[in-house]
Amino acid sequence: MKQILLAHGNGGRLMRELLTTLIFPALKTSESSTDASAIMSDDRTPMLTSDSFTVQPLFFPGGNIGSLAIHGTLNDLAVSGAEPAALTFNLIIEEGFEIEVLRAIVESAGEAVSDAGVRIVAGDTKVVPRGQGSGVVIATTGLGWRAPTLMLGMEHIRAGDAILVSGPVGDHGATVLMAREAFGLSSALRSDAACVLPLARQVRDLPGLRFMRDPTRGGLATVMHEIACATGLGVLLDEKAIPIRAEVQGVCQLLGFNPLMLACEGRIVVVAAPELANQILTRWREDALGTEAARIGTVVEGGKVCLLTALGGHRFIDELSDDPLPRIC
Amino acid sequence: MKQILLAHGNGGRLMRELLTTLIFPALKTSESSTDASAIMSDDRTPMLTSDSFTVQPLFFPGGNIGSLAIHGTLNDLAVSGAEPAALTFNLIIEEGFEIEVLRAIVESAGEAVSDAGVRIVAGDTKVVPRGQGSGVVIATTGLGWRAPTLMLGMEHIRAGDAILVSGPVGDHGATVLMAREAFGLSSALRSDAACVLPLARQVRDLPGLRFMRDPTRGGLATVMHEIACATGLGVLLDEKAIPIRAEVQGVCQLLGFNPLMLACEGRIVVVAAPELANQILTRWREDALGTEAARIGTVVEGGKVCLLTALGGHRFIDELSDDPLPRIC
Numbered sequence: 001m002k003q004i005l006l007a008h009g010n011g012g013r014l015m016r017e018l019l020t021t022l023i024f025p026a027l028k029t030s031e032s033s034t035d036a037s038a039i040m041s042d043d044r045t046p047m048l049t050s051d052s053f054t055v056q057p058l059f060f061p062g063g064n065i066g067s068l069a070i071h072g073t074l075n076d077l078a079v080s081g082a083e084p085a086a087l088t089f090n091l092i093i094e095e096g097f098e099i100e101v102l103r104a105i106v107e108s109a110g111e112a113v114s115d116a117g118v119r120i121v122a123g124d125t126k127v128v129p130r131g132q133g134s135g136v137v138i139a140t141t142g143l144g145w146r147a148p149t150l151m152l153g154m155e156h157i158r159a160g161d162a163i164l165v166s167g168p169v170g171d172h173g174a175t176v177l178m179a180r181e182a183f184g185l186s187s188a189l190r191s192d193a194a195c196v197l198p199l200a201r202q203v204r205d206l207p208g209l210r211f212m213r214d215p216t217r218g219g220l221a222t223v224m225h226e227i228a229c230a231t232g233l234g235v236l237l238d239e240k241a242i243p244i245r246a247e248v249q250g251v252c253q254l255l256g257f258n259p260l261m262l263a264c265e266g267r268i269v270v271v272a273a274p275e276l277a278n279q280i281l282t283r284w285r286e287d288a289l290g291t292e293a294a295r296i297g298t299v300v301e302g303g304k305v306c307l308l309t310a311l312g313g314h315r316f317i318d319e320l321s322d323d324p325l326p327r328i329c
Numbered sequence: 330m331k332q333i334l335l336a337h338g339n340g341g342r343l344m345r346e347l348l349t350t351l352i353f354p355a356l357k358t359s360e361s362s363t364d365a366s367a368i369m370s371d372d373r374t375p376m377l378t379s380d381s382f383t384v385q386p387l388f389f390p391g392g393n394i395g396s397l398a399i400h401g402t403l404n405d406l407a408v409s410g411a412e413p414a415a416l417t418f419n420l421i422i423e424e425g426f427e428i429e430v431l432r433a434i435v436e437s438a439g440e441a442v443s444d445a446g447v448r449i450v451a452g453d454t455k456v457v458p459r460g461q462g463s464g465v466v467i468a469t470t471g472l473g474w475r476a477p478t479l480m481l482g483m484e485h486i487r488a489g490d491a492i493l494v495s496g497p498v499g500d501h502g503a504t505v506l507m508a509r510e511a512f513g514l515s516s517a518l519r520s521d522a523a524c525v526l527p528l529a530r531q532v533r534d535l536p537g538l539r540f541m542r543d544p545t546r547g548g549l550a551t552v553m554h555e556i557a558c559a560t561g562l563g564v565l566l567d568e569k570a571i572p573i574r575a576e577v578q579g580v581c582q583l584l585g586f587n588p589l590m591l592a593c594e595g596r597i598v599v600v601a602a603p604e605l606a607n608q609i610l611t612r613w614r615e616d617a618l619g620t621e622a623a624r625i626g627t628v629v630e631g632g633k634v635c636l637l638t639a640l641g642g643h644r645f646i647d648e649l650s651d652d653p654l655p656r657i658c
Binding site: 007013014046048049050051052053054086088089090091092121122123124126128129131132133134137139141143319320321327 | 336342343375377378379380381382383415417418419420421450451452453455457458460461462463466468470472648649650656
C-alpha cells in the first residue's frame, strides 16, 4: 500500500499495521497497550511544554517537519532550564499522503529523538479526508525535570543585563521562505534547525543567568518585545553585533523582510548578568552549534526596543503584526 | 474581526491579542511568559498521554471538539489509574474560521477543564491556509500521577475475570454519524462524551481490578481484540447483557453498522476478578454516569473474541478493518 487511506486512522487493523510496521519502529517507541505511559520521577520539578508543527514545505534544506517537531519541543524544554524526560507525538495525516514520504518524516523524528537521548512515550495518529489537511501536521509535547534551585524567568531580568545569542539569526525563516517560493533563485541557505539542549546545559546552572528563550516565530525582535512587555524595561540591540548570514541579508534585502523577525529553530537567546557574558560566549563557542555566538545588546530602562544602527543612530523595532511567513514551524 | 487570518498564527500582535482576549480566558489559563510550565510533583509515578481530535462535525448533540479534546485526554489518564495534574492544548485553525465559533469551542474546553478541577499549563496555536485544514483540529496532552502500588494492565488479566462496562455503548459514534450525514432523519441520539474520572476513582484502588480502558475509536469490539491479542486469552461477551440504546440499535440496523464497533467517549470498560463485579456495579450505579453499568462478559481461554447471541448461539466478532466513521474523535 502506497497511500494513506482514511481507514489508517480508524483504530482497527490497518491502523495497527501502520503503527507497528512504520511509525513505532521509526520513532523507536514500542506499541503501548496502555493509554498513558509512566515516566520515572525524582525530586525535581516537572515541566511540560507543547507545540504543533504545520511548516510548508514539509521538507526544507536542513530538516523536515519530523525532525523540527522534535527539536522544537526539546528546545522549549531546554530554554526553560529543564532536562527532557519524555515526549508525546501526534500525527494528523491527510488521506492520500504517500506512505514513503511519511516514513521519511517519522524516521527523521526518530533520529532526532535518539540523538537527544530521550524517548517518545505516547502519541496518536489521525487521518483527515483528502482536501481537508495539508499533508502532515504534527503536535508534540515534552515533559522534563528542572532543578528547583534554578532562578530563570523574565522576572529576574534587570537593567544592565547582557543579551546574547548562540548563532546567526533568521536562517530557518529565510530557508523556508526560499524553499516555499523559490523565486527562480538558488541559494546556499540552510535551516539552523537543531536541538539546543547542549547549549542550554552549558549555561543553565550559572548564577546570574536570568532568562533563556529560543527565537522561533517572530524571530529575535519578538523575544525582545516580550521582554520589554513583561518587565517594563527596554532593550538596546547593537546592529553590528547581531550575527546574520550574508545569504539571509541578501534574501531580506531582495524581498523586503526584516531578518530580526525571521524564525530561528536552533538558536538560544539568553539574558544574563553582564559579568557572565564572556563566560557564556566561551562555553558556547566550544560547541559546534555555538561557534558564532555573540553578545548583541543590553537591557536598559524605558520600555522601548531599539536598534543602535551600524551608522550610529537609534531606530525603534516595531512589534510584528502581519507576517508573510505564517507556516514557518 | 470576525474571521481568523493567517497572521493570527504568526507569533506577533494579532496572535497575542487572540490569545489574551479569547483563548486564554476561555481556557482559564494565563499567558505564560515561559516555554514550559512547572507542575507540582509528589512521590507518585508521572503518567503522560496524548491525543489529537479531528471530529466532524465540530459540534454534535452532547458536545463539540473542544470539550471532547479535554474529556478524551482526561479519560486516557483516568483509565490508566492516574489522577490528572495538568493538560496542554494545541489548536490548529484554518484561515477564515469564524472567531465566534472558535470562542464557543475553546469555552467548552475551558468548562471541561474547570469541571474536572485540572489546569491547562501549556499550548500552542497555529493557523493553516484556507482549504488546507478542516476548521479546527486540537491536540491535547495530559500529565497525571499514579499511585505506584496500582497493579493495572492487560498483563494482570486472567481467564475467569469479569468484563464490565459503565453504560450503553455506541452513543457517541451513532450521534456523530447522524449529525454528519443526517439522512433526512431526526433522532433523540446524544453523545455520551463525558469525563470518566469519577468512575475510575470509584474502582481504581480495588484489589483485583486488572485493567481499565475507554472504548473510543473502534468501540467495545476493538478493546476486546486488544485484550485477546495482548494476553492470548479469549473473550466471551453476552449480547443480552451489553447495554445499547434502542436509538443506537435503530441507526445500526438501518445503516448496517455494528454498535460494538461504534465509539464511546464517556464509558469505561474494566476487567476485574469475578468476585469484584457486584461491588464495582454498585459503586458505578450510584454515579449519574454509571446508572446503566453492566457486567457484559468473561475472559476465557482460547484467544477468540466471541458473542453469546440473544438466541443462544456463538458468533465470532471480527476485528475492525475498514470504518465508515473515521472522524469520530
